[in-house]
Amino acid sequence: MENELIHLEGFDIRCLSVNTLVIGSGAAALNAAVSLHSFGQHDLVIATSQWGGGTSNNAGSDKQTYYKLSLSGTQPDSVPEMAADLFNGRCMHGDIALCEAQGSVEAFMNLVRLGVKFPHDRFGAWAGYRTDHDNRSRATSAGPYTSKRMFEALAGEVKRRKIKILDRHQVISLLTDRVKSRVVGAIAINTRQKDPSKAFVLFNCENIILGTGGPAGIYETSVYPLSQDGSIGMAFKAGASGQNLTESQFGIASVKFRWNLSGSYQQAIPAYISTDKKGYDRREFLNQFFPDYGSLTKAIFLKGYQWPFDPGKIKGYGSSLIDLLVSREITEKKRRVFLDYTANPSFGESLAFSPDKLDPEVYDYLKNSGAIKKSPLERLLAINFPAYDLYKEHGIDLSKELLEIAVCAQHNNGGLKGDIWWESDLKHLFPVGEVNGSHGVYRPGGSALNSGQVGSYRAAWQIFRKYKNTVRETDIFLKQSKEEIEKELLLAGKWIAAGTRRENKKYLLEIRKRMSEAGGIIRNLSRVTSAASEAGETLNNLTDWIGAGSVRELAKTFQLADHCLTHFVYLEAIREYLAGGGRSRGSYLVTGDDNEAIDLSSESIDSAELCNYDRAIERDILEVNYREGKVFNKLVKPRKIPAQNLWFEKVWKDYLEDNSEGC
Ligand SMILES: Cc1cc2nc3c(=O)[nH]c(=O)nc-3n(C[C@H](O)[C@H](O)[C@H](O)COP(=O)(O)OP(=O)(O)OC[C@H]3O[C@@H](n4cnc5c(N)ncnc54)[C@H](O)[C@@H]3O)c2cc1C
Incomplete structure (x- = not known):
């Protein structure tokens, strides 16, 4: 990596020339850096606004899910079936679904090898469970902090490999060639610097891996961690297209400490109450919309594994009716909404829990979990006591206080458009993780983490095999990008x-x-x-x-x-x-x-x-491109899952000759 000092528009700027710049330090960016380094490309640098910030290291739920191909038990599974399930979420390209399914085992095993403690039995079976939009028990979990454990394992590997990290470097602009066909560099601000005239850093690079996560900073009501903001705007500005931006996930979460209230938090069946702004006038506002105790408690229970709001699950007293009612209470009625783990939903009758009135599915689950108990708190402790501890560790004692909630933005299924190597239509730019909009309308719970790992590995592989070129001379880079750089510096001034x-x-x-x-x-x-x-x-x-x-x-x-x-x-x-x-x-x-x-x-x-x-x-993928203050739209038909020719001798020959798209 070359390092030069240059002077422009009154700013002293450090200019680094490097083959690949990795932006961000979430699970996806770090896996890209580790993968690229392991293939042999050592000329890379990670620039991140906050080492340890972002969603991966700071978000989770009662049992945070990682979705992968089923690897145990008697229920058969296969790559084509997993690809079909991803593709059937609608508006997802079939070739990307195939890559995510095909790369799942390798990505999962890499995490296992790096030390993420996914549970297995003594025969080595990676037991799974069913998650949202999943019929095959493909989900696994390393506990409430799965993505944090992934961050820790990958961060350890980055350090072990001595990959250069520039912490507190916020990238503010991506630089392109004159015709906006590819990226050639980036501008960052080193926020540790005190003097603005010395705070800018330029990157002259061949490739950029963009792992800046979801667009958390644009929402008021959000369960993204406070340390996550997102920076997809700079990619739009540089000319990269977005897709499926209409598709995000929203669901019920606590707001004082931002955390998803899925799984056990709902299966314990707490009372939902609302108050006026000052905390008076307590009401059980859900009651009037349900015909009886059984349907109300079932809807709350089902929120556990039907967490994201889904308009298809409102009808028939479905679980998403709860999100709608919570949202209405807050936005239309201007009240505050809480979960109360010290009180049962009373349904206008007694405050005692009535197991005999529960739906059989709810009753059986609680009975099998040894959780037919008097209060939601006791039930929560019986089902999953670490879920109670987690709030305690963050200063909230569910045995004493109400938990304020809202229907929050949690994940963007859409994002930047990428091909099967996660390369954007702005060439040499590889959006990985949540900033890449590979998912469709529906995605199985946990597939975001799978996609982030598979995509970042594939991006690294493509860079290693295709974009090895040494970086252009600094003079040529500066000449080419001077106008774009000066624009940003003038704005800063x-x-x-x-x-x-x-x-x-x-x-x-x-x-x-x-x-x-x-x-x-x-x-x-x-x-x-x-x-x-x-x-x-x-x-x-x-x-x-x-x-x-x-x-x-x-x-x-x-x-x-x-x-x-x-x-x-x-x-x-x-x-x-x-x-x-x-x-x-x-x-x-x-x-x-x-x-x-x-x-x-x-x-x-x-x-x-x-x-x-x-x-x-509805049927096609909505692509958008931002140019000169306007957004241009295009509808693109989802590509089908490709038919593969897996005749071994053919694949082997192509692989050895490196002449196939897939090698
Ligand atoms: C509460 C919650 C629960 C979730 N549960 C699940 C689950 O169960 N299963 C699942 O699959 N997914 C889940 N997700 C989604 C998943 O956790 C995220 O999609 C994933 O962690 C995103 O990882 P990432 O590497 O793309 O980005 P992040 O981990 O968000 O990292 C982004 C990084 O980019 C850096 N950055 C941002 N902008 C800049 C910039 N301009 N310059 C430099 N650095 C920058 C940040 O500092 C950070 O390091 C959940 C999300 C939330 C919020």
């Missing part, structure tokens, strides 16, 4: 001259509110149309309204601009889907007029129109 501005916070909150209101679980065309146009208006003027009084503020200001562009592109994609006649699916309900309250009468819910993929906008 302007913001520093403006100094600290209160408007930064105002606009950040405005972006988040707009996105949560118009792009959350309830969507309608009129609201999203005005939200998208307001977002465009803010985007056009934002750079004049904001400022920065320090290096850290400067980095945050660039991030704010990134969020602004991101929320504009996402809202435009949602608008396009709804305007094209797209109906409720995935994790959102499409409603009529903006001013109408959600009609929760059973007739209205029973007649709500779900997407049935008979319209092009």
Whole structure:
């Protein structure tokens, strides 16, 4: 790696020339770095805004799921079946589904080898369980902190291999060639520097692996950890296309300490209550929407393994009716909602738990778990006592206090478009992990982590075999990218001259509110149309309204601009889907007029129109590309799962000659 000092626009800038820049330090970015290094490409560097930050190291649930090919038991499984299950989630390309299924065992075993403690029996069977959208018990877990354990194992390997890490380096811009066909570098701010004129770092590189995670920073109501913001906007700005941006997952989570309330937290059947803003006027607001105790407790119980909100699971007193009611209580009625583990749902009668009135599925589960107990807390302790400890470790004692909740943004199924090597249409840029929108409308729980590992490995392999080239001379790089670099430096100079501005916070909150209101679980065309146009208006003027009084503020200001562009592109994609006649699916309900309250009468819910993929906008993948302030849309038919010719001698010959696309 070459290291030079250059002087531009009054800034002293360190310029690093390196074959591959890895941006971010989540599980996907780290696996890409480890894989690339293990193949033999040692000219790489990791630049991350916060080592230890991000979703992988800071999020989880009662039993955080990793989805993989089934490797034990009598139920047969195979790569084509797993690929078909991924593909059947709709709007996912079949060749990518095949790669994710094919690479699953290798990725999983790599984590095992690095020391992630996935449970197995004494014969070595990797036992599995069923997760959302999964009929084959492909899920496994290393406990509430599966992704954290993955981060720790991969971070240990990065350090063991002595891969260079530039911590507190926030990348603010991706540099391209003149025709925006490929990336050639990036600009970062070293937030440890005090002097803005010395804080910029340039990367002159052949390849960029982008592992910046999901767009957490654009939501007000969110269960992404606070240390995750996301930076997909800089890739849109550089010319990379997005896909399926309409598809995210939302679900019930605690807000004081951000954590998913899935699994045991719901299977313990706590009481759902709401209060006014000050905590008075306690009400069990779910009761009036359920006909009896059995259906209410079953819906709460099912939330355990039907965690994300799904408009298809509202009807017939389904589990997603709960999300809708929670959301309505907060957004329409302006009340606060809590789970109470000290009280049973009373259904207007006694506060005692009534096992005899439970649905047989619920009763059997609790009985088999030794959890027919008097209170939700006792049941939670019987099913999964570490789930109680986890909140205690974060200062919340469920035996004493109410747990405030909301329906929160949790995961983006869409993101940047990539090919079977996770390479973007902006060449030499490889989005891996959550920033890559490989998933479709529905995805099995845990497949995000599988996809992040498989994709990052494949990206590294492609870079190793195809993009070994030494980096261009610094002079040539600077000549080519001078204009783009100067633009960003001028912006930085302007913001520093403006100094600290209160408007930064105002606009950040405005972006988040707009996105949560118009792009959350309830969507309608009129609201999203005005939200998208307001977002465009803010985007056009934002750079004049904001400022920065320090290096850290400067980095945050660039991030704010990134969020602004991101929320504009996402809202435009949602608008396009709804305007094209797209109906409720995935994790959102499409409603009529903006001013109408959600009609929760059973007739209205029973007649709500779900997407049935008979319209092009629903059947095809919506791709978007941002150019000169506008979003251009394109519908692309999902590619089928390819038929493979696996005749061994043919595969072997191609592999040895390296003449097949797949080698
Ligand atoms: C509460 C919760 C529960 C979840 N449960 C599951 C589950 O059970 N199963 C499952 O499969 N998935 C689950 N997910 C999703 C999954 O955890 C994430 O999709 C995955 O961890 C994302 O990993 P990543 O490597 O892509 O990004 P992250 O781990 O988010 O890492 C992003 C990295 O990029 C860095 N970064 C960001 N912007 C910049 C920049 N501009 N410059 C430099 N660095 C930057 C950050 O500091 C961070 O290091 C869950 C998510 C949440 C929030």
